[in-house]
Amino acid sequence: MAIWKFCLVSILFLLWPVDAFAQNIAVPVKIQYPLFLKILTFDRNLKSRVGNDIVLAVIYQSKFPGSRIVKEEFEKTFNESPIKEIDNISISLITIDIEKENLRQAISAKKIDIVYIAPLRAVNLKRLIDECHTRNILTLSGVPAYIKTGVAVGIGLKGNKPQILVNLPAVNAVNVNFSSQLLKLAKIIK
Amino acid sequence: MKFQFEYIFPRPFTRIKTKFTLVVTVLIFIISIFVYFFFPTWEKKQAMMAISEKAQSIAQMAAYSISPAIVFADSEGISQVITSARQNKDLAYLFVVNENDHLLGQFAPGKTGKKSFYKMQKNHSISKDNATYNVIAPVLSQGKVIGRLYLGISLRELNSRVSRSRKISGLVGLVIFLFGFIAAFSTSKVITRPLDMMVETVKQITLGDLSQRAPIISHDEVGRLAESFNLMIESLEQRTAELKLVNEQLYKENLIRKQSEHKYFSLFNQIPDAIAIFDKKTKQFLDCNSKITKIYGYSKAEFKKLTPFDLHPAEEKSKVKRLIDTRNPEKPNRYTHLSKDGRRMDVEIVSDEIEFQGRPAWLSIIRDITERLQAEKKLAKEQHLLQSFMENIPDAIYFKDMEGHFLRINRAQAKRLGLDDPKDATGKTDFDFFTEENARQVRKQELRVMRSGKISVHEQVKILADGNESWVSGTKVPLPDENGKIIGIFGITRDITERKRTEESLKIFTEKLMARNKELQEFAFIASHDLQEPLRKVRAFGDRLWAKYSDELGEQGHDYLLRMQNAAARMQTLIDDLLAYSCITIKDRPLVKTDLSRIVREVLKDFQIQIENVGAAVQLEKLPVISADPLQMRQLFQNLISNALKYHRQGVAPIIRIYNGTTGDKNSSDQEPLANGFHHIRVEDNGIGFEQKHADRIFAVFQRLHTRDSYQGTGMGLTICRKIVEHHGGSITAKSRPGEGATFTIKLPRKPENDI
CATH class of the missing domain: 3.30.565.10 (Histidine kinase-like ATPase, C-terminal domain)
Incomplete structure (x- = not known):
């Protein structure tokens, strides 16, 4: 009887709507960062969408070391990079620890334009993405699996080379108008 | 035919100046026309090729750039590409359609309202108004056609450039023609003037005046020609003089040659050998010298009817037929020839190929060697005799040169020297065979004979190795050459040991015999002398008997006494004669x-x-x-x-x-x-x-x-x-x-x- 109960609990645990299991990034952050900046230059609606500055938020889990390390690398790369603007639109970086902050409140409070999602675990990623997209926030991630989940733009790996991953419905959903030249280079996920 | 035509219609004299001017003018005209037409056409063709490549390049680049825009329905991207293409000033129009010919973007200034204009154009074509060059490029995505680009390049600038080029070419052609004509005319005049003057000079020279010279008025090929011409005239003048001398020389040489030919024919007829010439093909005798008639007995006319085969006996004809055309001019061949009266002759023939009266022939020099062969046979016989003599005579014979080297020895001498083959002695001396003392002594004798030129006969005893004596009788004779000069010595040596021994025995025997003979003569002398005494007494007492008792003896006694007296007297005579005979040698x-x-x-x-x-x-x-x-x-x-x-x-x-x-x-x-x-x-x-x-x-x-x-x-x-x-x-x-x-x-x- 006890065994049967144990099995039932296990099945329920597995069926729990948490789809953000811990995933690893495919490409180092210091490569991801300039690539994302270049991708953003292909967005014809960037200016109209973000105004004169871009607030880029890194969402991570402080208790998950993999997530925390990526967040730290992202910060370090940003700080060390000489590129701090795109087409005269300045970029500022903030971090959101979803284990400590409420995401919705944080987005509202900090006027976030773009979200970079670090590797997460035990998080309902889809709800998190929907929350961003509902507010026309472009989502980026270094974890390729997250693009299929709904993240708009990601960086994967094809062979030994980085590959741009574009979730076209997600991109259209957040009113981003990427140039077809970019789309030609990227792997389109519909 | 041509000759007749020119005879009826003689070609008019045309000056070089006219020909040259005409030819050069036509040539320059052709060049001008060529310049007028070629360069603009060539330029247009080159420009069209450049435009074609340019249009193709623009179309391909645009199609490549616009491909993702069509795929992702990126109208703004399409516009960007069109805008980018418009950067080219020569772009006349650009239409972008998808695979369903639905127009996605265009650039067509002046063609508003004619949206289907592009559909009438063909790829790589020029529009009917000659204003645009049209290109159609497919838009591909992953190997699939997803649209097309219709692109036109304006030819307006090209046309204006070609028009301008044609005007310039025309002008340049005209200038070339004018200047060329003037230059041709002037040049022809410059060239022909000295030639005209040379023609005048030639006319004077033709008339026999070799002192004329062509004037040199230009320093070019014509000037050189004039110089060469003048040199040629000088040379001609010299050659004419030389030719005259050569003619005189040739006349003299011809005279000498005729004399030489005369000598040759004299030699041909007077040479001691017979000479005959016969045709190489027909073998018929063509000529012969007078010696032929003497040797063979044929007249010259009879001989010319013969062939060489007629001169040979039947058994030799096949050999002659085989060898007659393969003779070696350096090696004489021996044959037997027949004279007219059938006499056989041994001949030696040397033949060589010549050309006689324009046809190939053999010249044969025939020498009658009958007597020579007989002499050779005799000589061979004598040599054989000498050889037999040398080989068989028991006496040793040798020939030496001045230095004492053996030239030849016979078998007996070889045996004496201890050699198996007489040839082994050639080049050796007595020092190689005898003791130095003996050899030196012999050499001394030989030198004496060669210096004196007198024959030396000597007998010599040699002590042999076994201690016995060996007597030899040697005769050394100086050896003269054909001029009498002494070139060596030859000698004959005979072993006379046996003879010496016999002589010695004979001497002893003779001495003994003489002694006995002397004894006998003395005996005869004594005997005859002693016999006289009793005989005298017989005769004396007979006389006394006759004187005292003749009367008492009677007739028979007288007869007996007379007979006794006669016998005693005869005895006396006999004794006297015997005594006289004995006295001859005894009383020396x-x-x-x-x-x-x-x-x-x-x-x-x-x-x-x-x-x-x-x-x-x-x-x-x-x-x-x-x-x-x-x-x-x-x-x-x-x-x-x-x-x-x-x-x-x-x-x-x-x-x-x-x-x-x-x-x-x-x-x-x-x-x-x-x-x-x-x-x-x-x-x-x-x-x-x-x-x-x-x-x-x-x-x-x-x-x-x-x-x-x-x-x-x-x-x-x-x-x-x-x-x-x-x-x-x-x-x-x-x-x-x-x-x-x-x-x-x-x-x-x-x-x-x-x-x-």
């Missing part, structure tokens, strides 16, 4: 100069009465003075004259002739050859003579051919004569026929030191 008196004429005259005096009794006629000619014993000589002639008087024919008066036969006498019946070194004194008579077979017998002791009753004598007269003559180193012979007299020939040695 020295020889003195003896005048034989005087001796004979004294003897004749002694026989004076006897001569008169028989009525003999004695002819005494001059006899020599010799070295002899005068008494014995007296005895000799006394005996011979006595015999001549005694044995005369009955009723025929004796004729006795005594003469010196050495000087030769045509009247002499003696036909014997005269021996050198001897006086031949002959005593000739016309007596009864004797059989020649008794010629030796009559000289034997006590030998008589007649009975004592017929002719008195002891038979010792001629024996004594022979003994005397032999004692003087001579001999005596007799020749006679019965009834024809006899001739006694006394040979006495001629001793120069004693002759007078």
Whole structure:
């Protein structure tokens, strides 16, 4: 009887709507960062969408070391990079620890334009993405699996080379108008 | 045909100036036309190729750029591409359609409202108004056509550039033509002027004036031509003079050549060898010299009807047919030829190819070698004889050069030298075979012979290795060459050891014999001398008996006593003769100069009465003075004259002739050859003579051919004569026929030191 109960609990645990299991990034952050900046230059609606500055938020889990390390690398790369603007639109970086902050409140409070999602675990990623997209926030991630989940733009790996991953419905959903030249280079996920 | 045409319509004289100007003008005109048409057309073609490549390039780039915009329905991207393409100023239009020909974007200034304009264009075509160059490029995505680009490049600028180029080309062509015409005209004038002047000069030279020279008025090819022409004229002038000299020389050479030909024909006919020339193909004789007619007996005309085969005997013809065309001019061939009368001749022929009267022929020089071959055969025979002599003679023969090297030896000499083959001695000397002392001695003798040129005969004893003596008799003769110069020596050596031994034995035997003979002669002398005493007593007592008791003896006693007295007297004669015979050698008196004429005259005096009794006629000619014993000589002639008087024919008066036969006498019946070194004194008579077979017998002791009753004598007269003559180193012979007299020939040695 006890065994049967144990099995039932296990099945329920597995069926729990948490789809953000811990995933690893495919490409180092210091490569991801300039690539994302270049991708953003292909967005014809960037200016109209973000105004004169871009607030880029890194969402991570402080208790998950993999997530925390990526967040730290992202910060370090940003700080060390000489590129701090795109087409005269300045970029500022903030971090959101979803284990400590409420995401919705944080987005509202900090006027976030773009979200970079670090590797997460035990998080309902889809709800998190929907929350961003509902507010026309472009989502980026270094974890390729997250693009299929709904993240708009990601960086994967094809062979030994980085590959741009574009979730076209997600991109259209957040009113981003990427140039077809970019789309030609990227792997389109519909 | 051409000649006739030109004869009827002679070609007019056209000046070089006219031809040159006309040709150059036409050429320049063609060049001008070419410049006018070629360069603009070429430029347009090049520009069209550039425009085509440019349009194709723009279209391809645009299609490539616009492909993702069509895929992602990126109208803004399409516009961007069109805008980018418009950067090219020559772009006339650009239409972008998708795969369903739905227009996605366009650039068509001036063609608003004509949206389907592009559909009428063809790829890589020029529009009807010649304003645009049209290109259609497909838009591809992943190998699939997803749209097309219609693109036009404006040709307006090209057309204006071509038009401008054509105007410039026309102008340049016109300028070239004008300047070319002027230049051609001027050049032709410059070129032809000196030529005209040269023509004038040539005309003067043609008339025979070689002193004319072409003026040199330009320093170019024509000037050089004029210079060369002048040099040629100078050369021609010199050559003309030289030619004249050469003609004279040729005339002289021709004269010499004719003389040479004359000499050649003289030589051809006078050469000692026969020469015949026959056709190489037909083999018919073409010519021959006069020697042919002498050798073969044919006339020249007869010979020319023959071929070489007619000269050969039947057995040789096949050989001649085989070899007649393969003769070696350097090697004579030997054949047998037949003369006209069938006489066979050995000939030697040397032939060579010549060209005679324009056709190939053989020239054969024929030499009659019949006599030469006979001489060669004789020589070979003599050589064979010499060789046989050399090989078979037991005497050793050798030939040496001046240095003493053996040139040739015979087998006997080889054997003597210890060689198997006589050739092994060639080049060697005596020093290679004998002891140095012997060789040196021989060499000394040889040098003496070669220097003196006199023959040396010597006998030599050599001590052999076994200690025995070996005697050789050598004759060394200087060897002269054909000019008489002494080039060596040859000699004959004979082993005379056996002969020497025999001589030695003979000498001993002779000495013994002489001793015994002397003893015998002494015995005879003593015996005959001692016999005289009892005989004298017999005769003395006989005489006393006759004187005192003849009356008492009676008739028979008288007869016996007379017979005894006669026998004693004959015995006395015999003893006297025997004594005389013995005394010849026993009483060895020295020889003195003896005048034989005087001796004979004294003897004749002694026989004076006897001569008169028989009525003999004695002819005494001059006899020599010799070295002899005068008494014995007296005895000799006394005996011979006595015999001549005694044995005369009955009723025929004796004729006795005594003469010196050495000087030769045509009247002499003696036909014997005269021996050198001897006086031949002959005593000739016309007596009864004797059989020649008794010629030796009559000289034997006590030998008589007649009975004592017929002719008195002891038979010792001629024996004594022979003994005397032999004692003087001579001999005596007799020749006679019965009834024809006899001739006694006394040979006495001629001793120069004693002759007078």
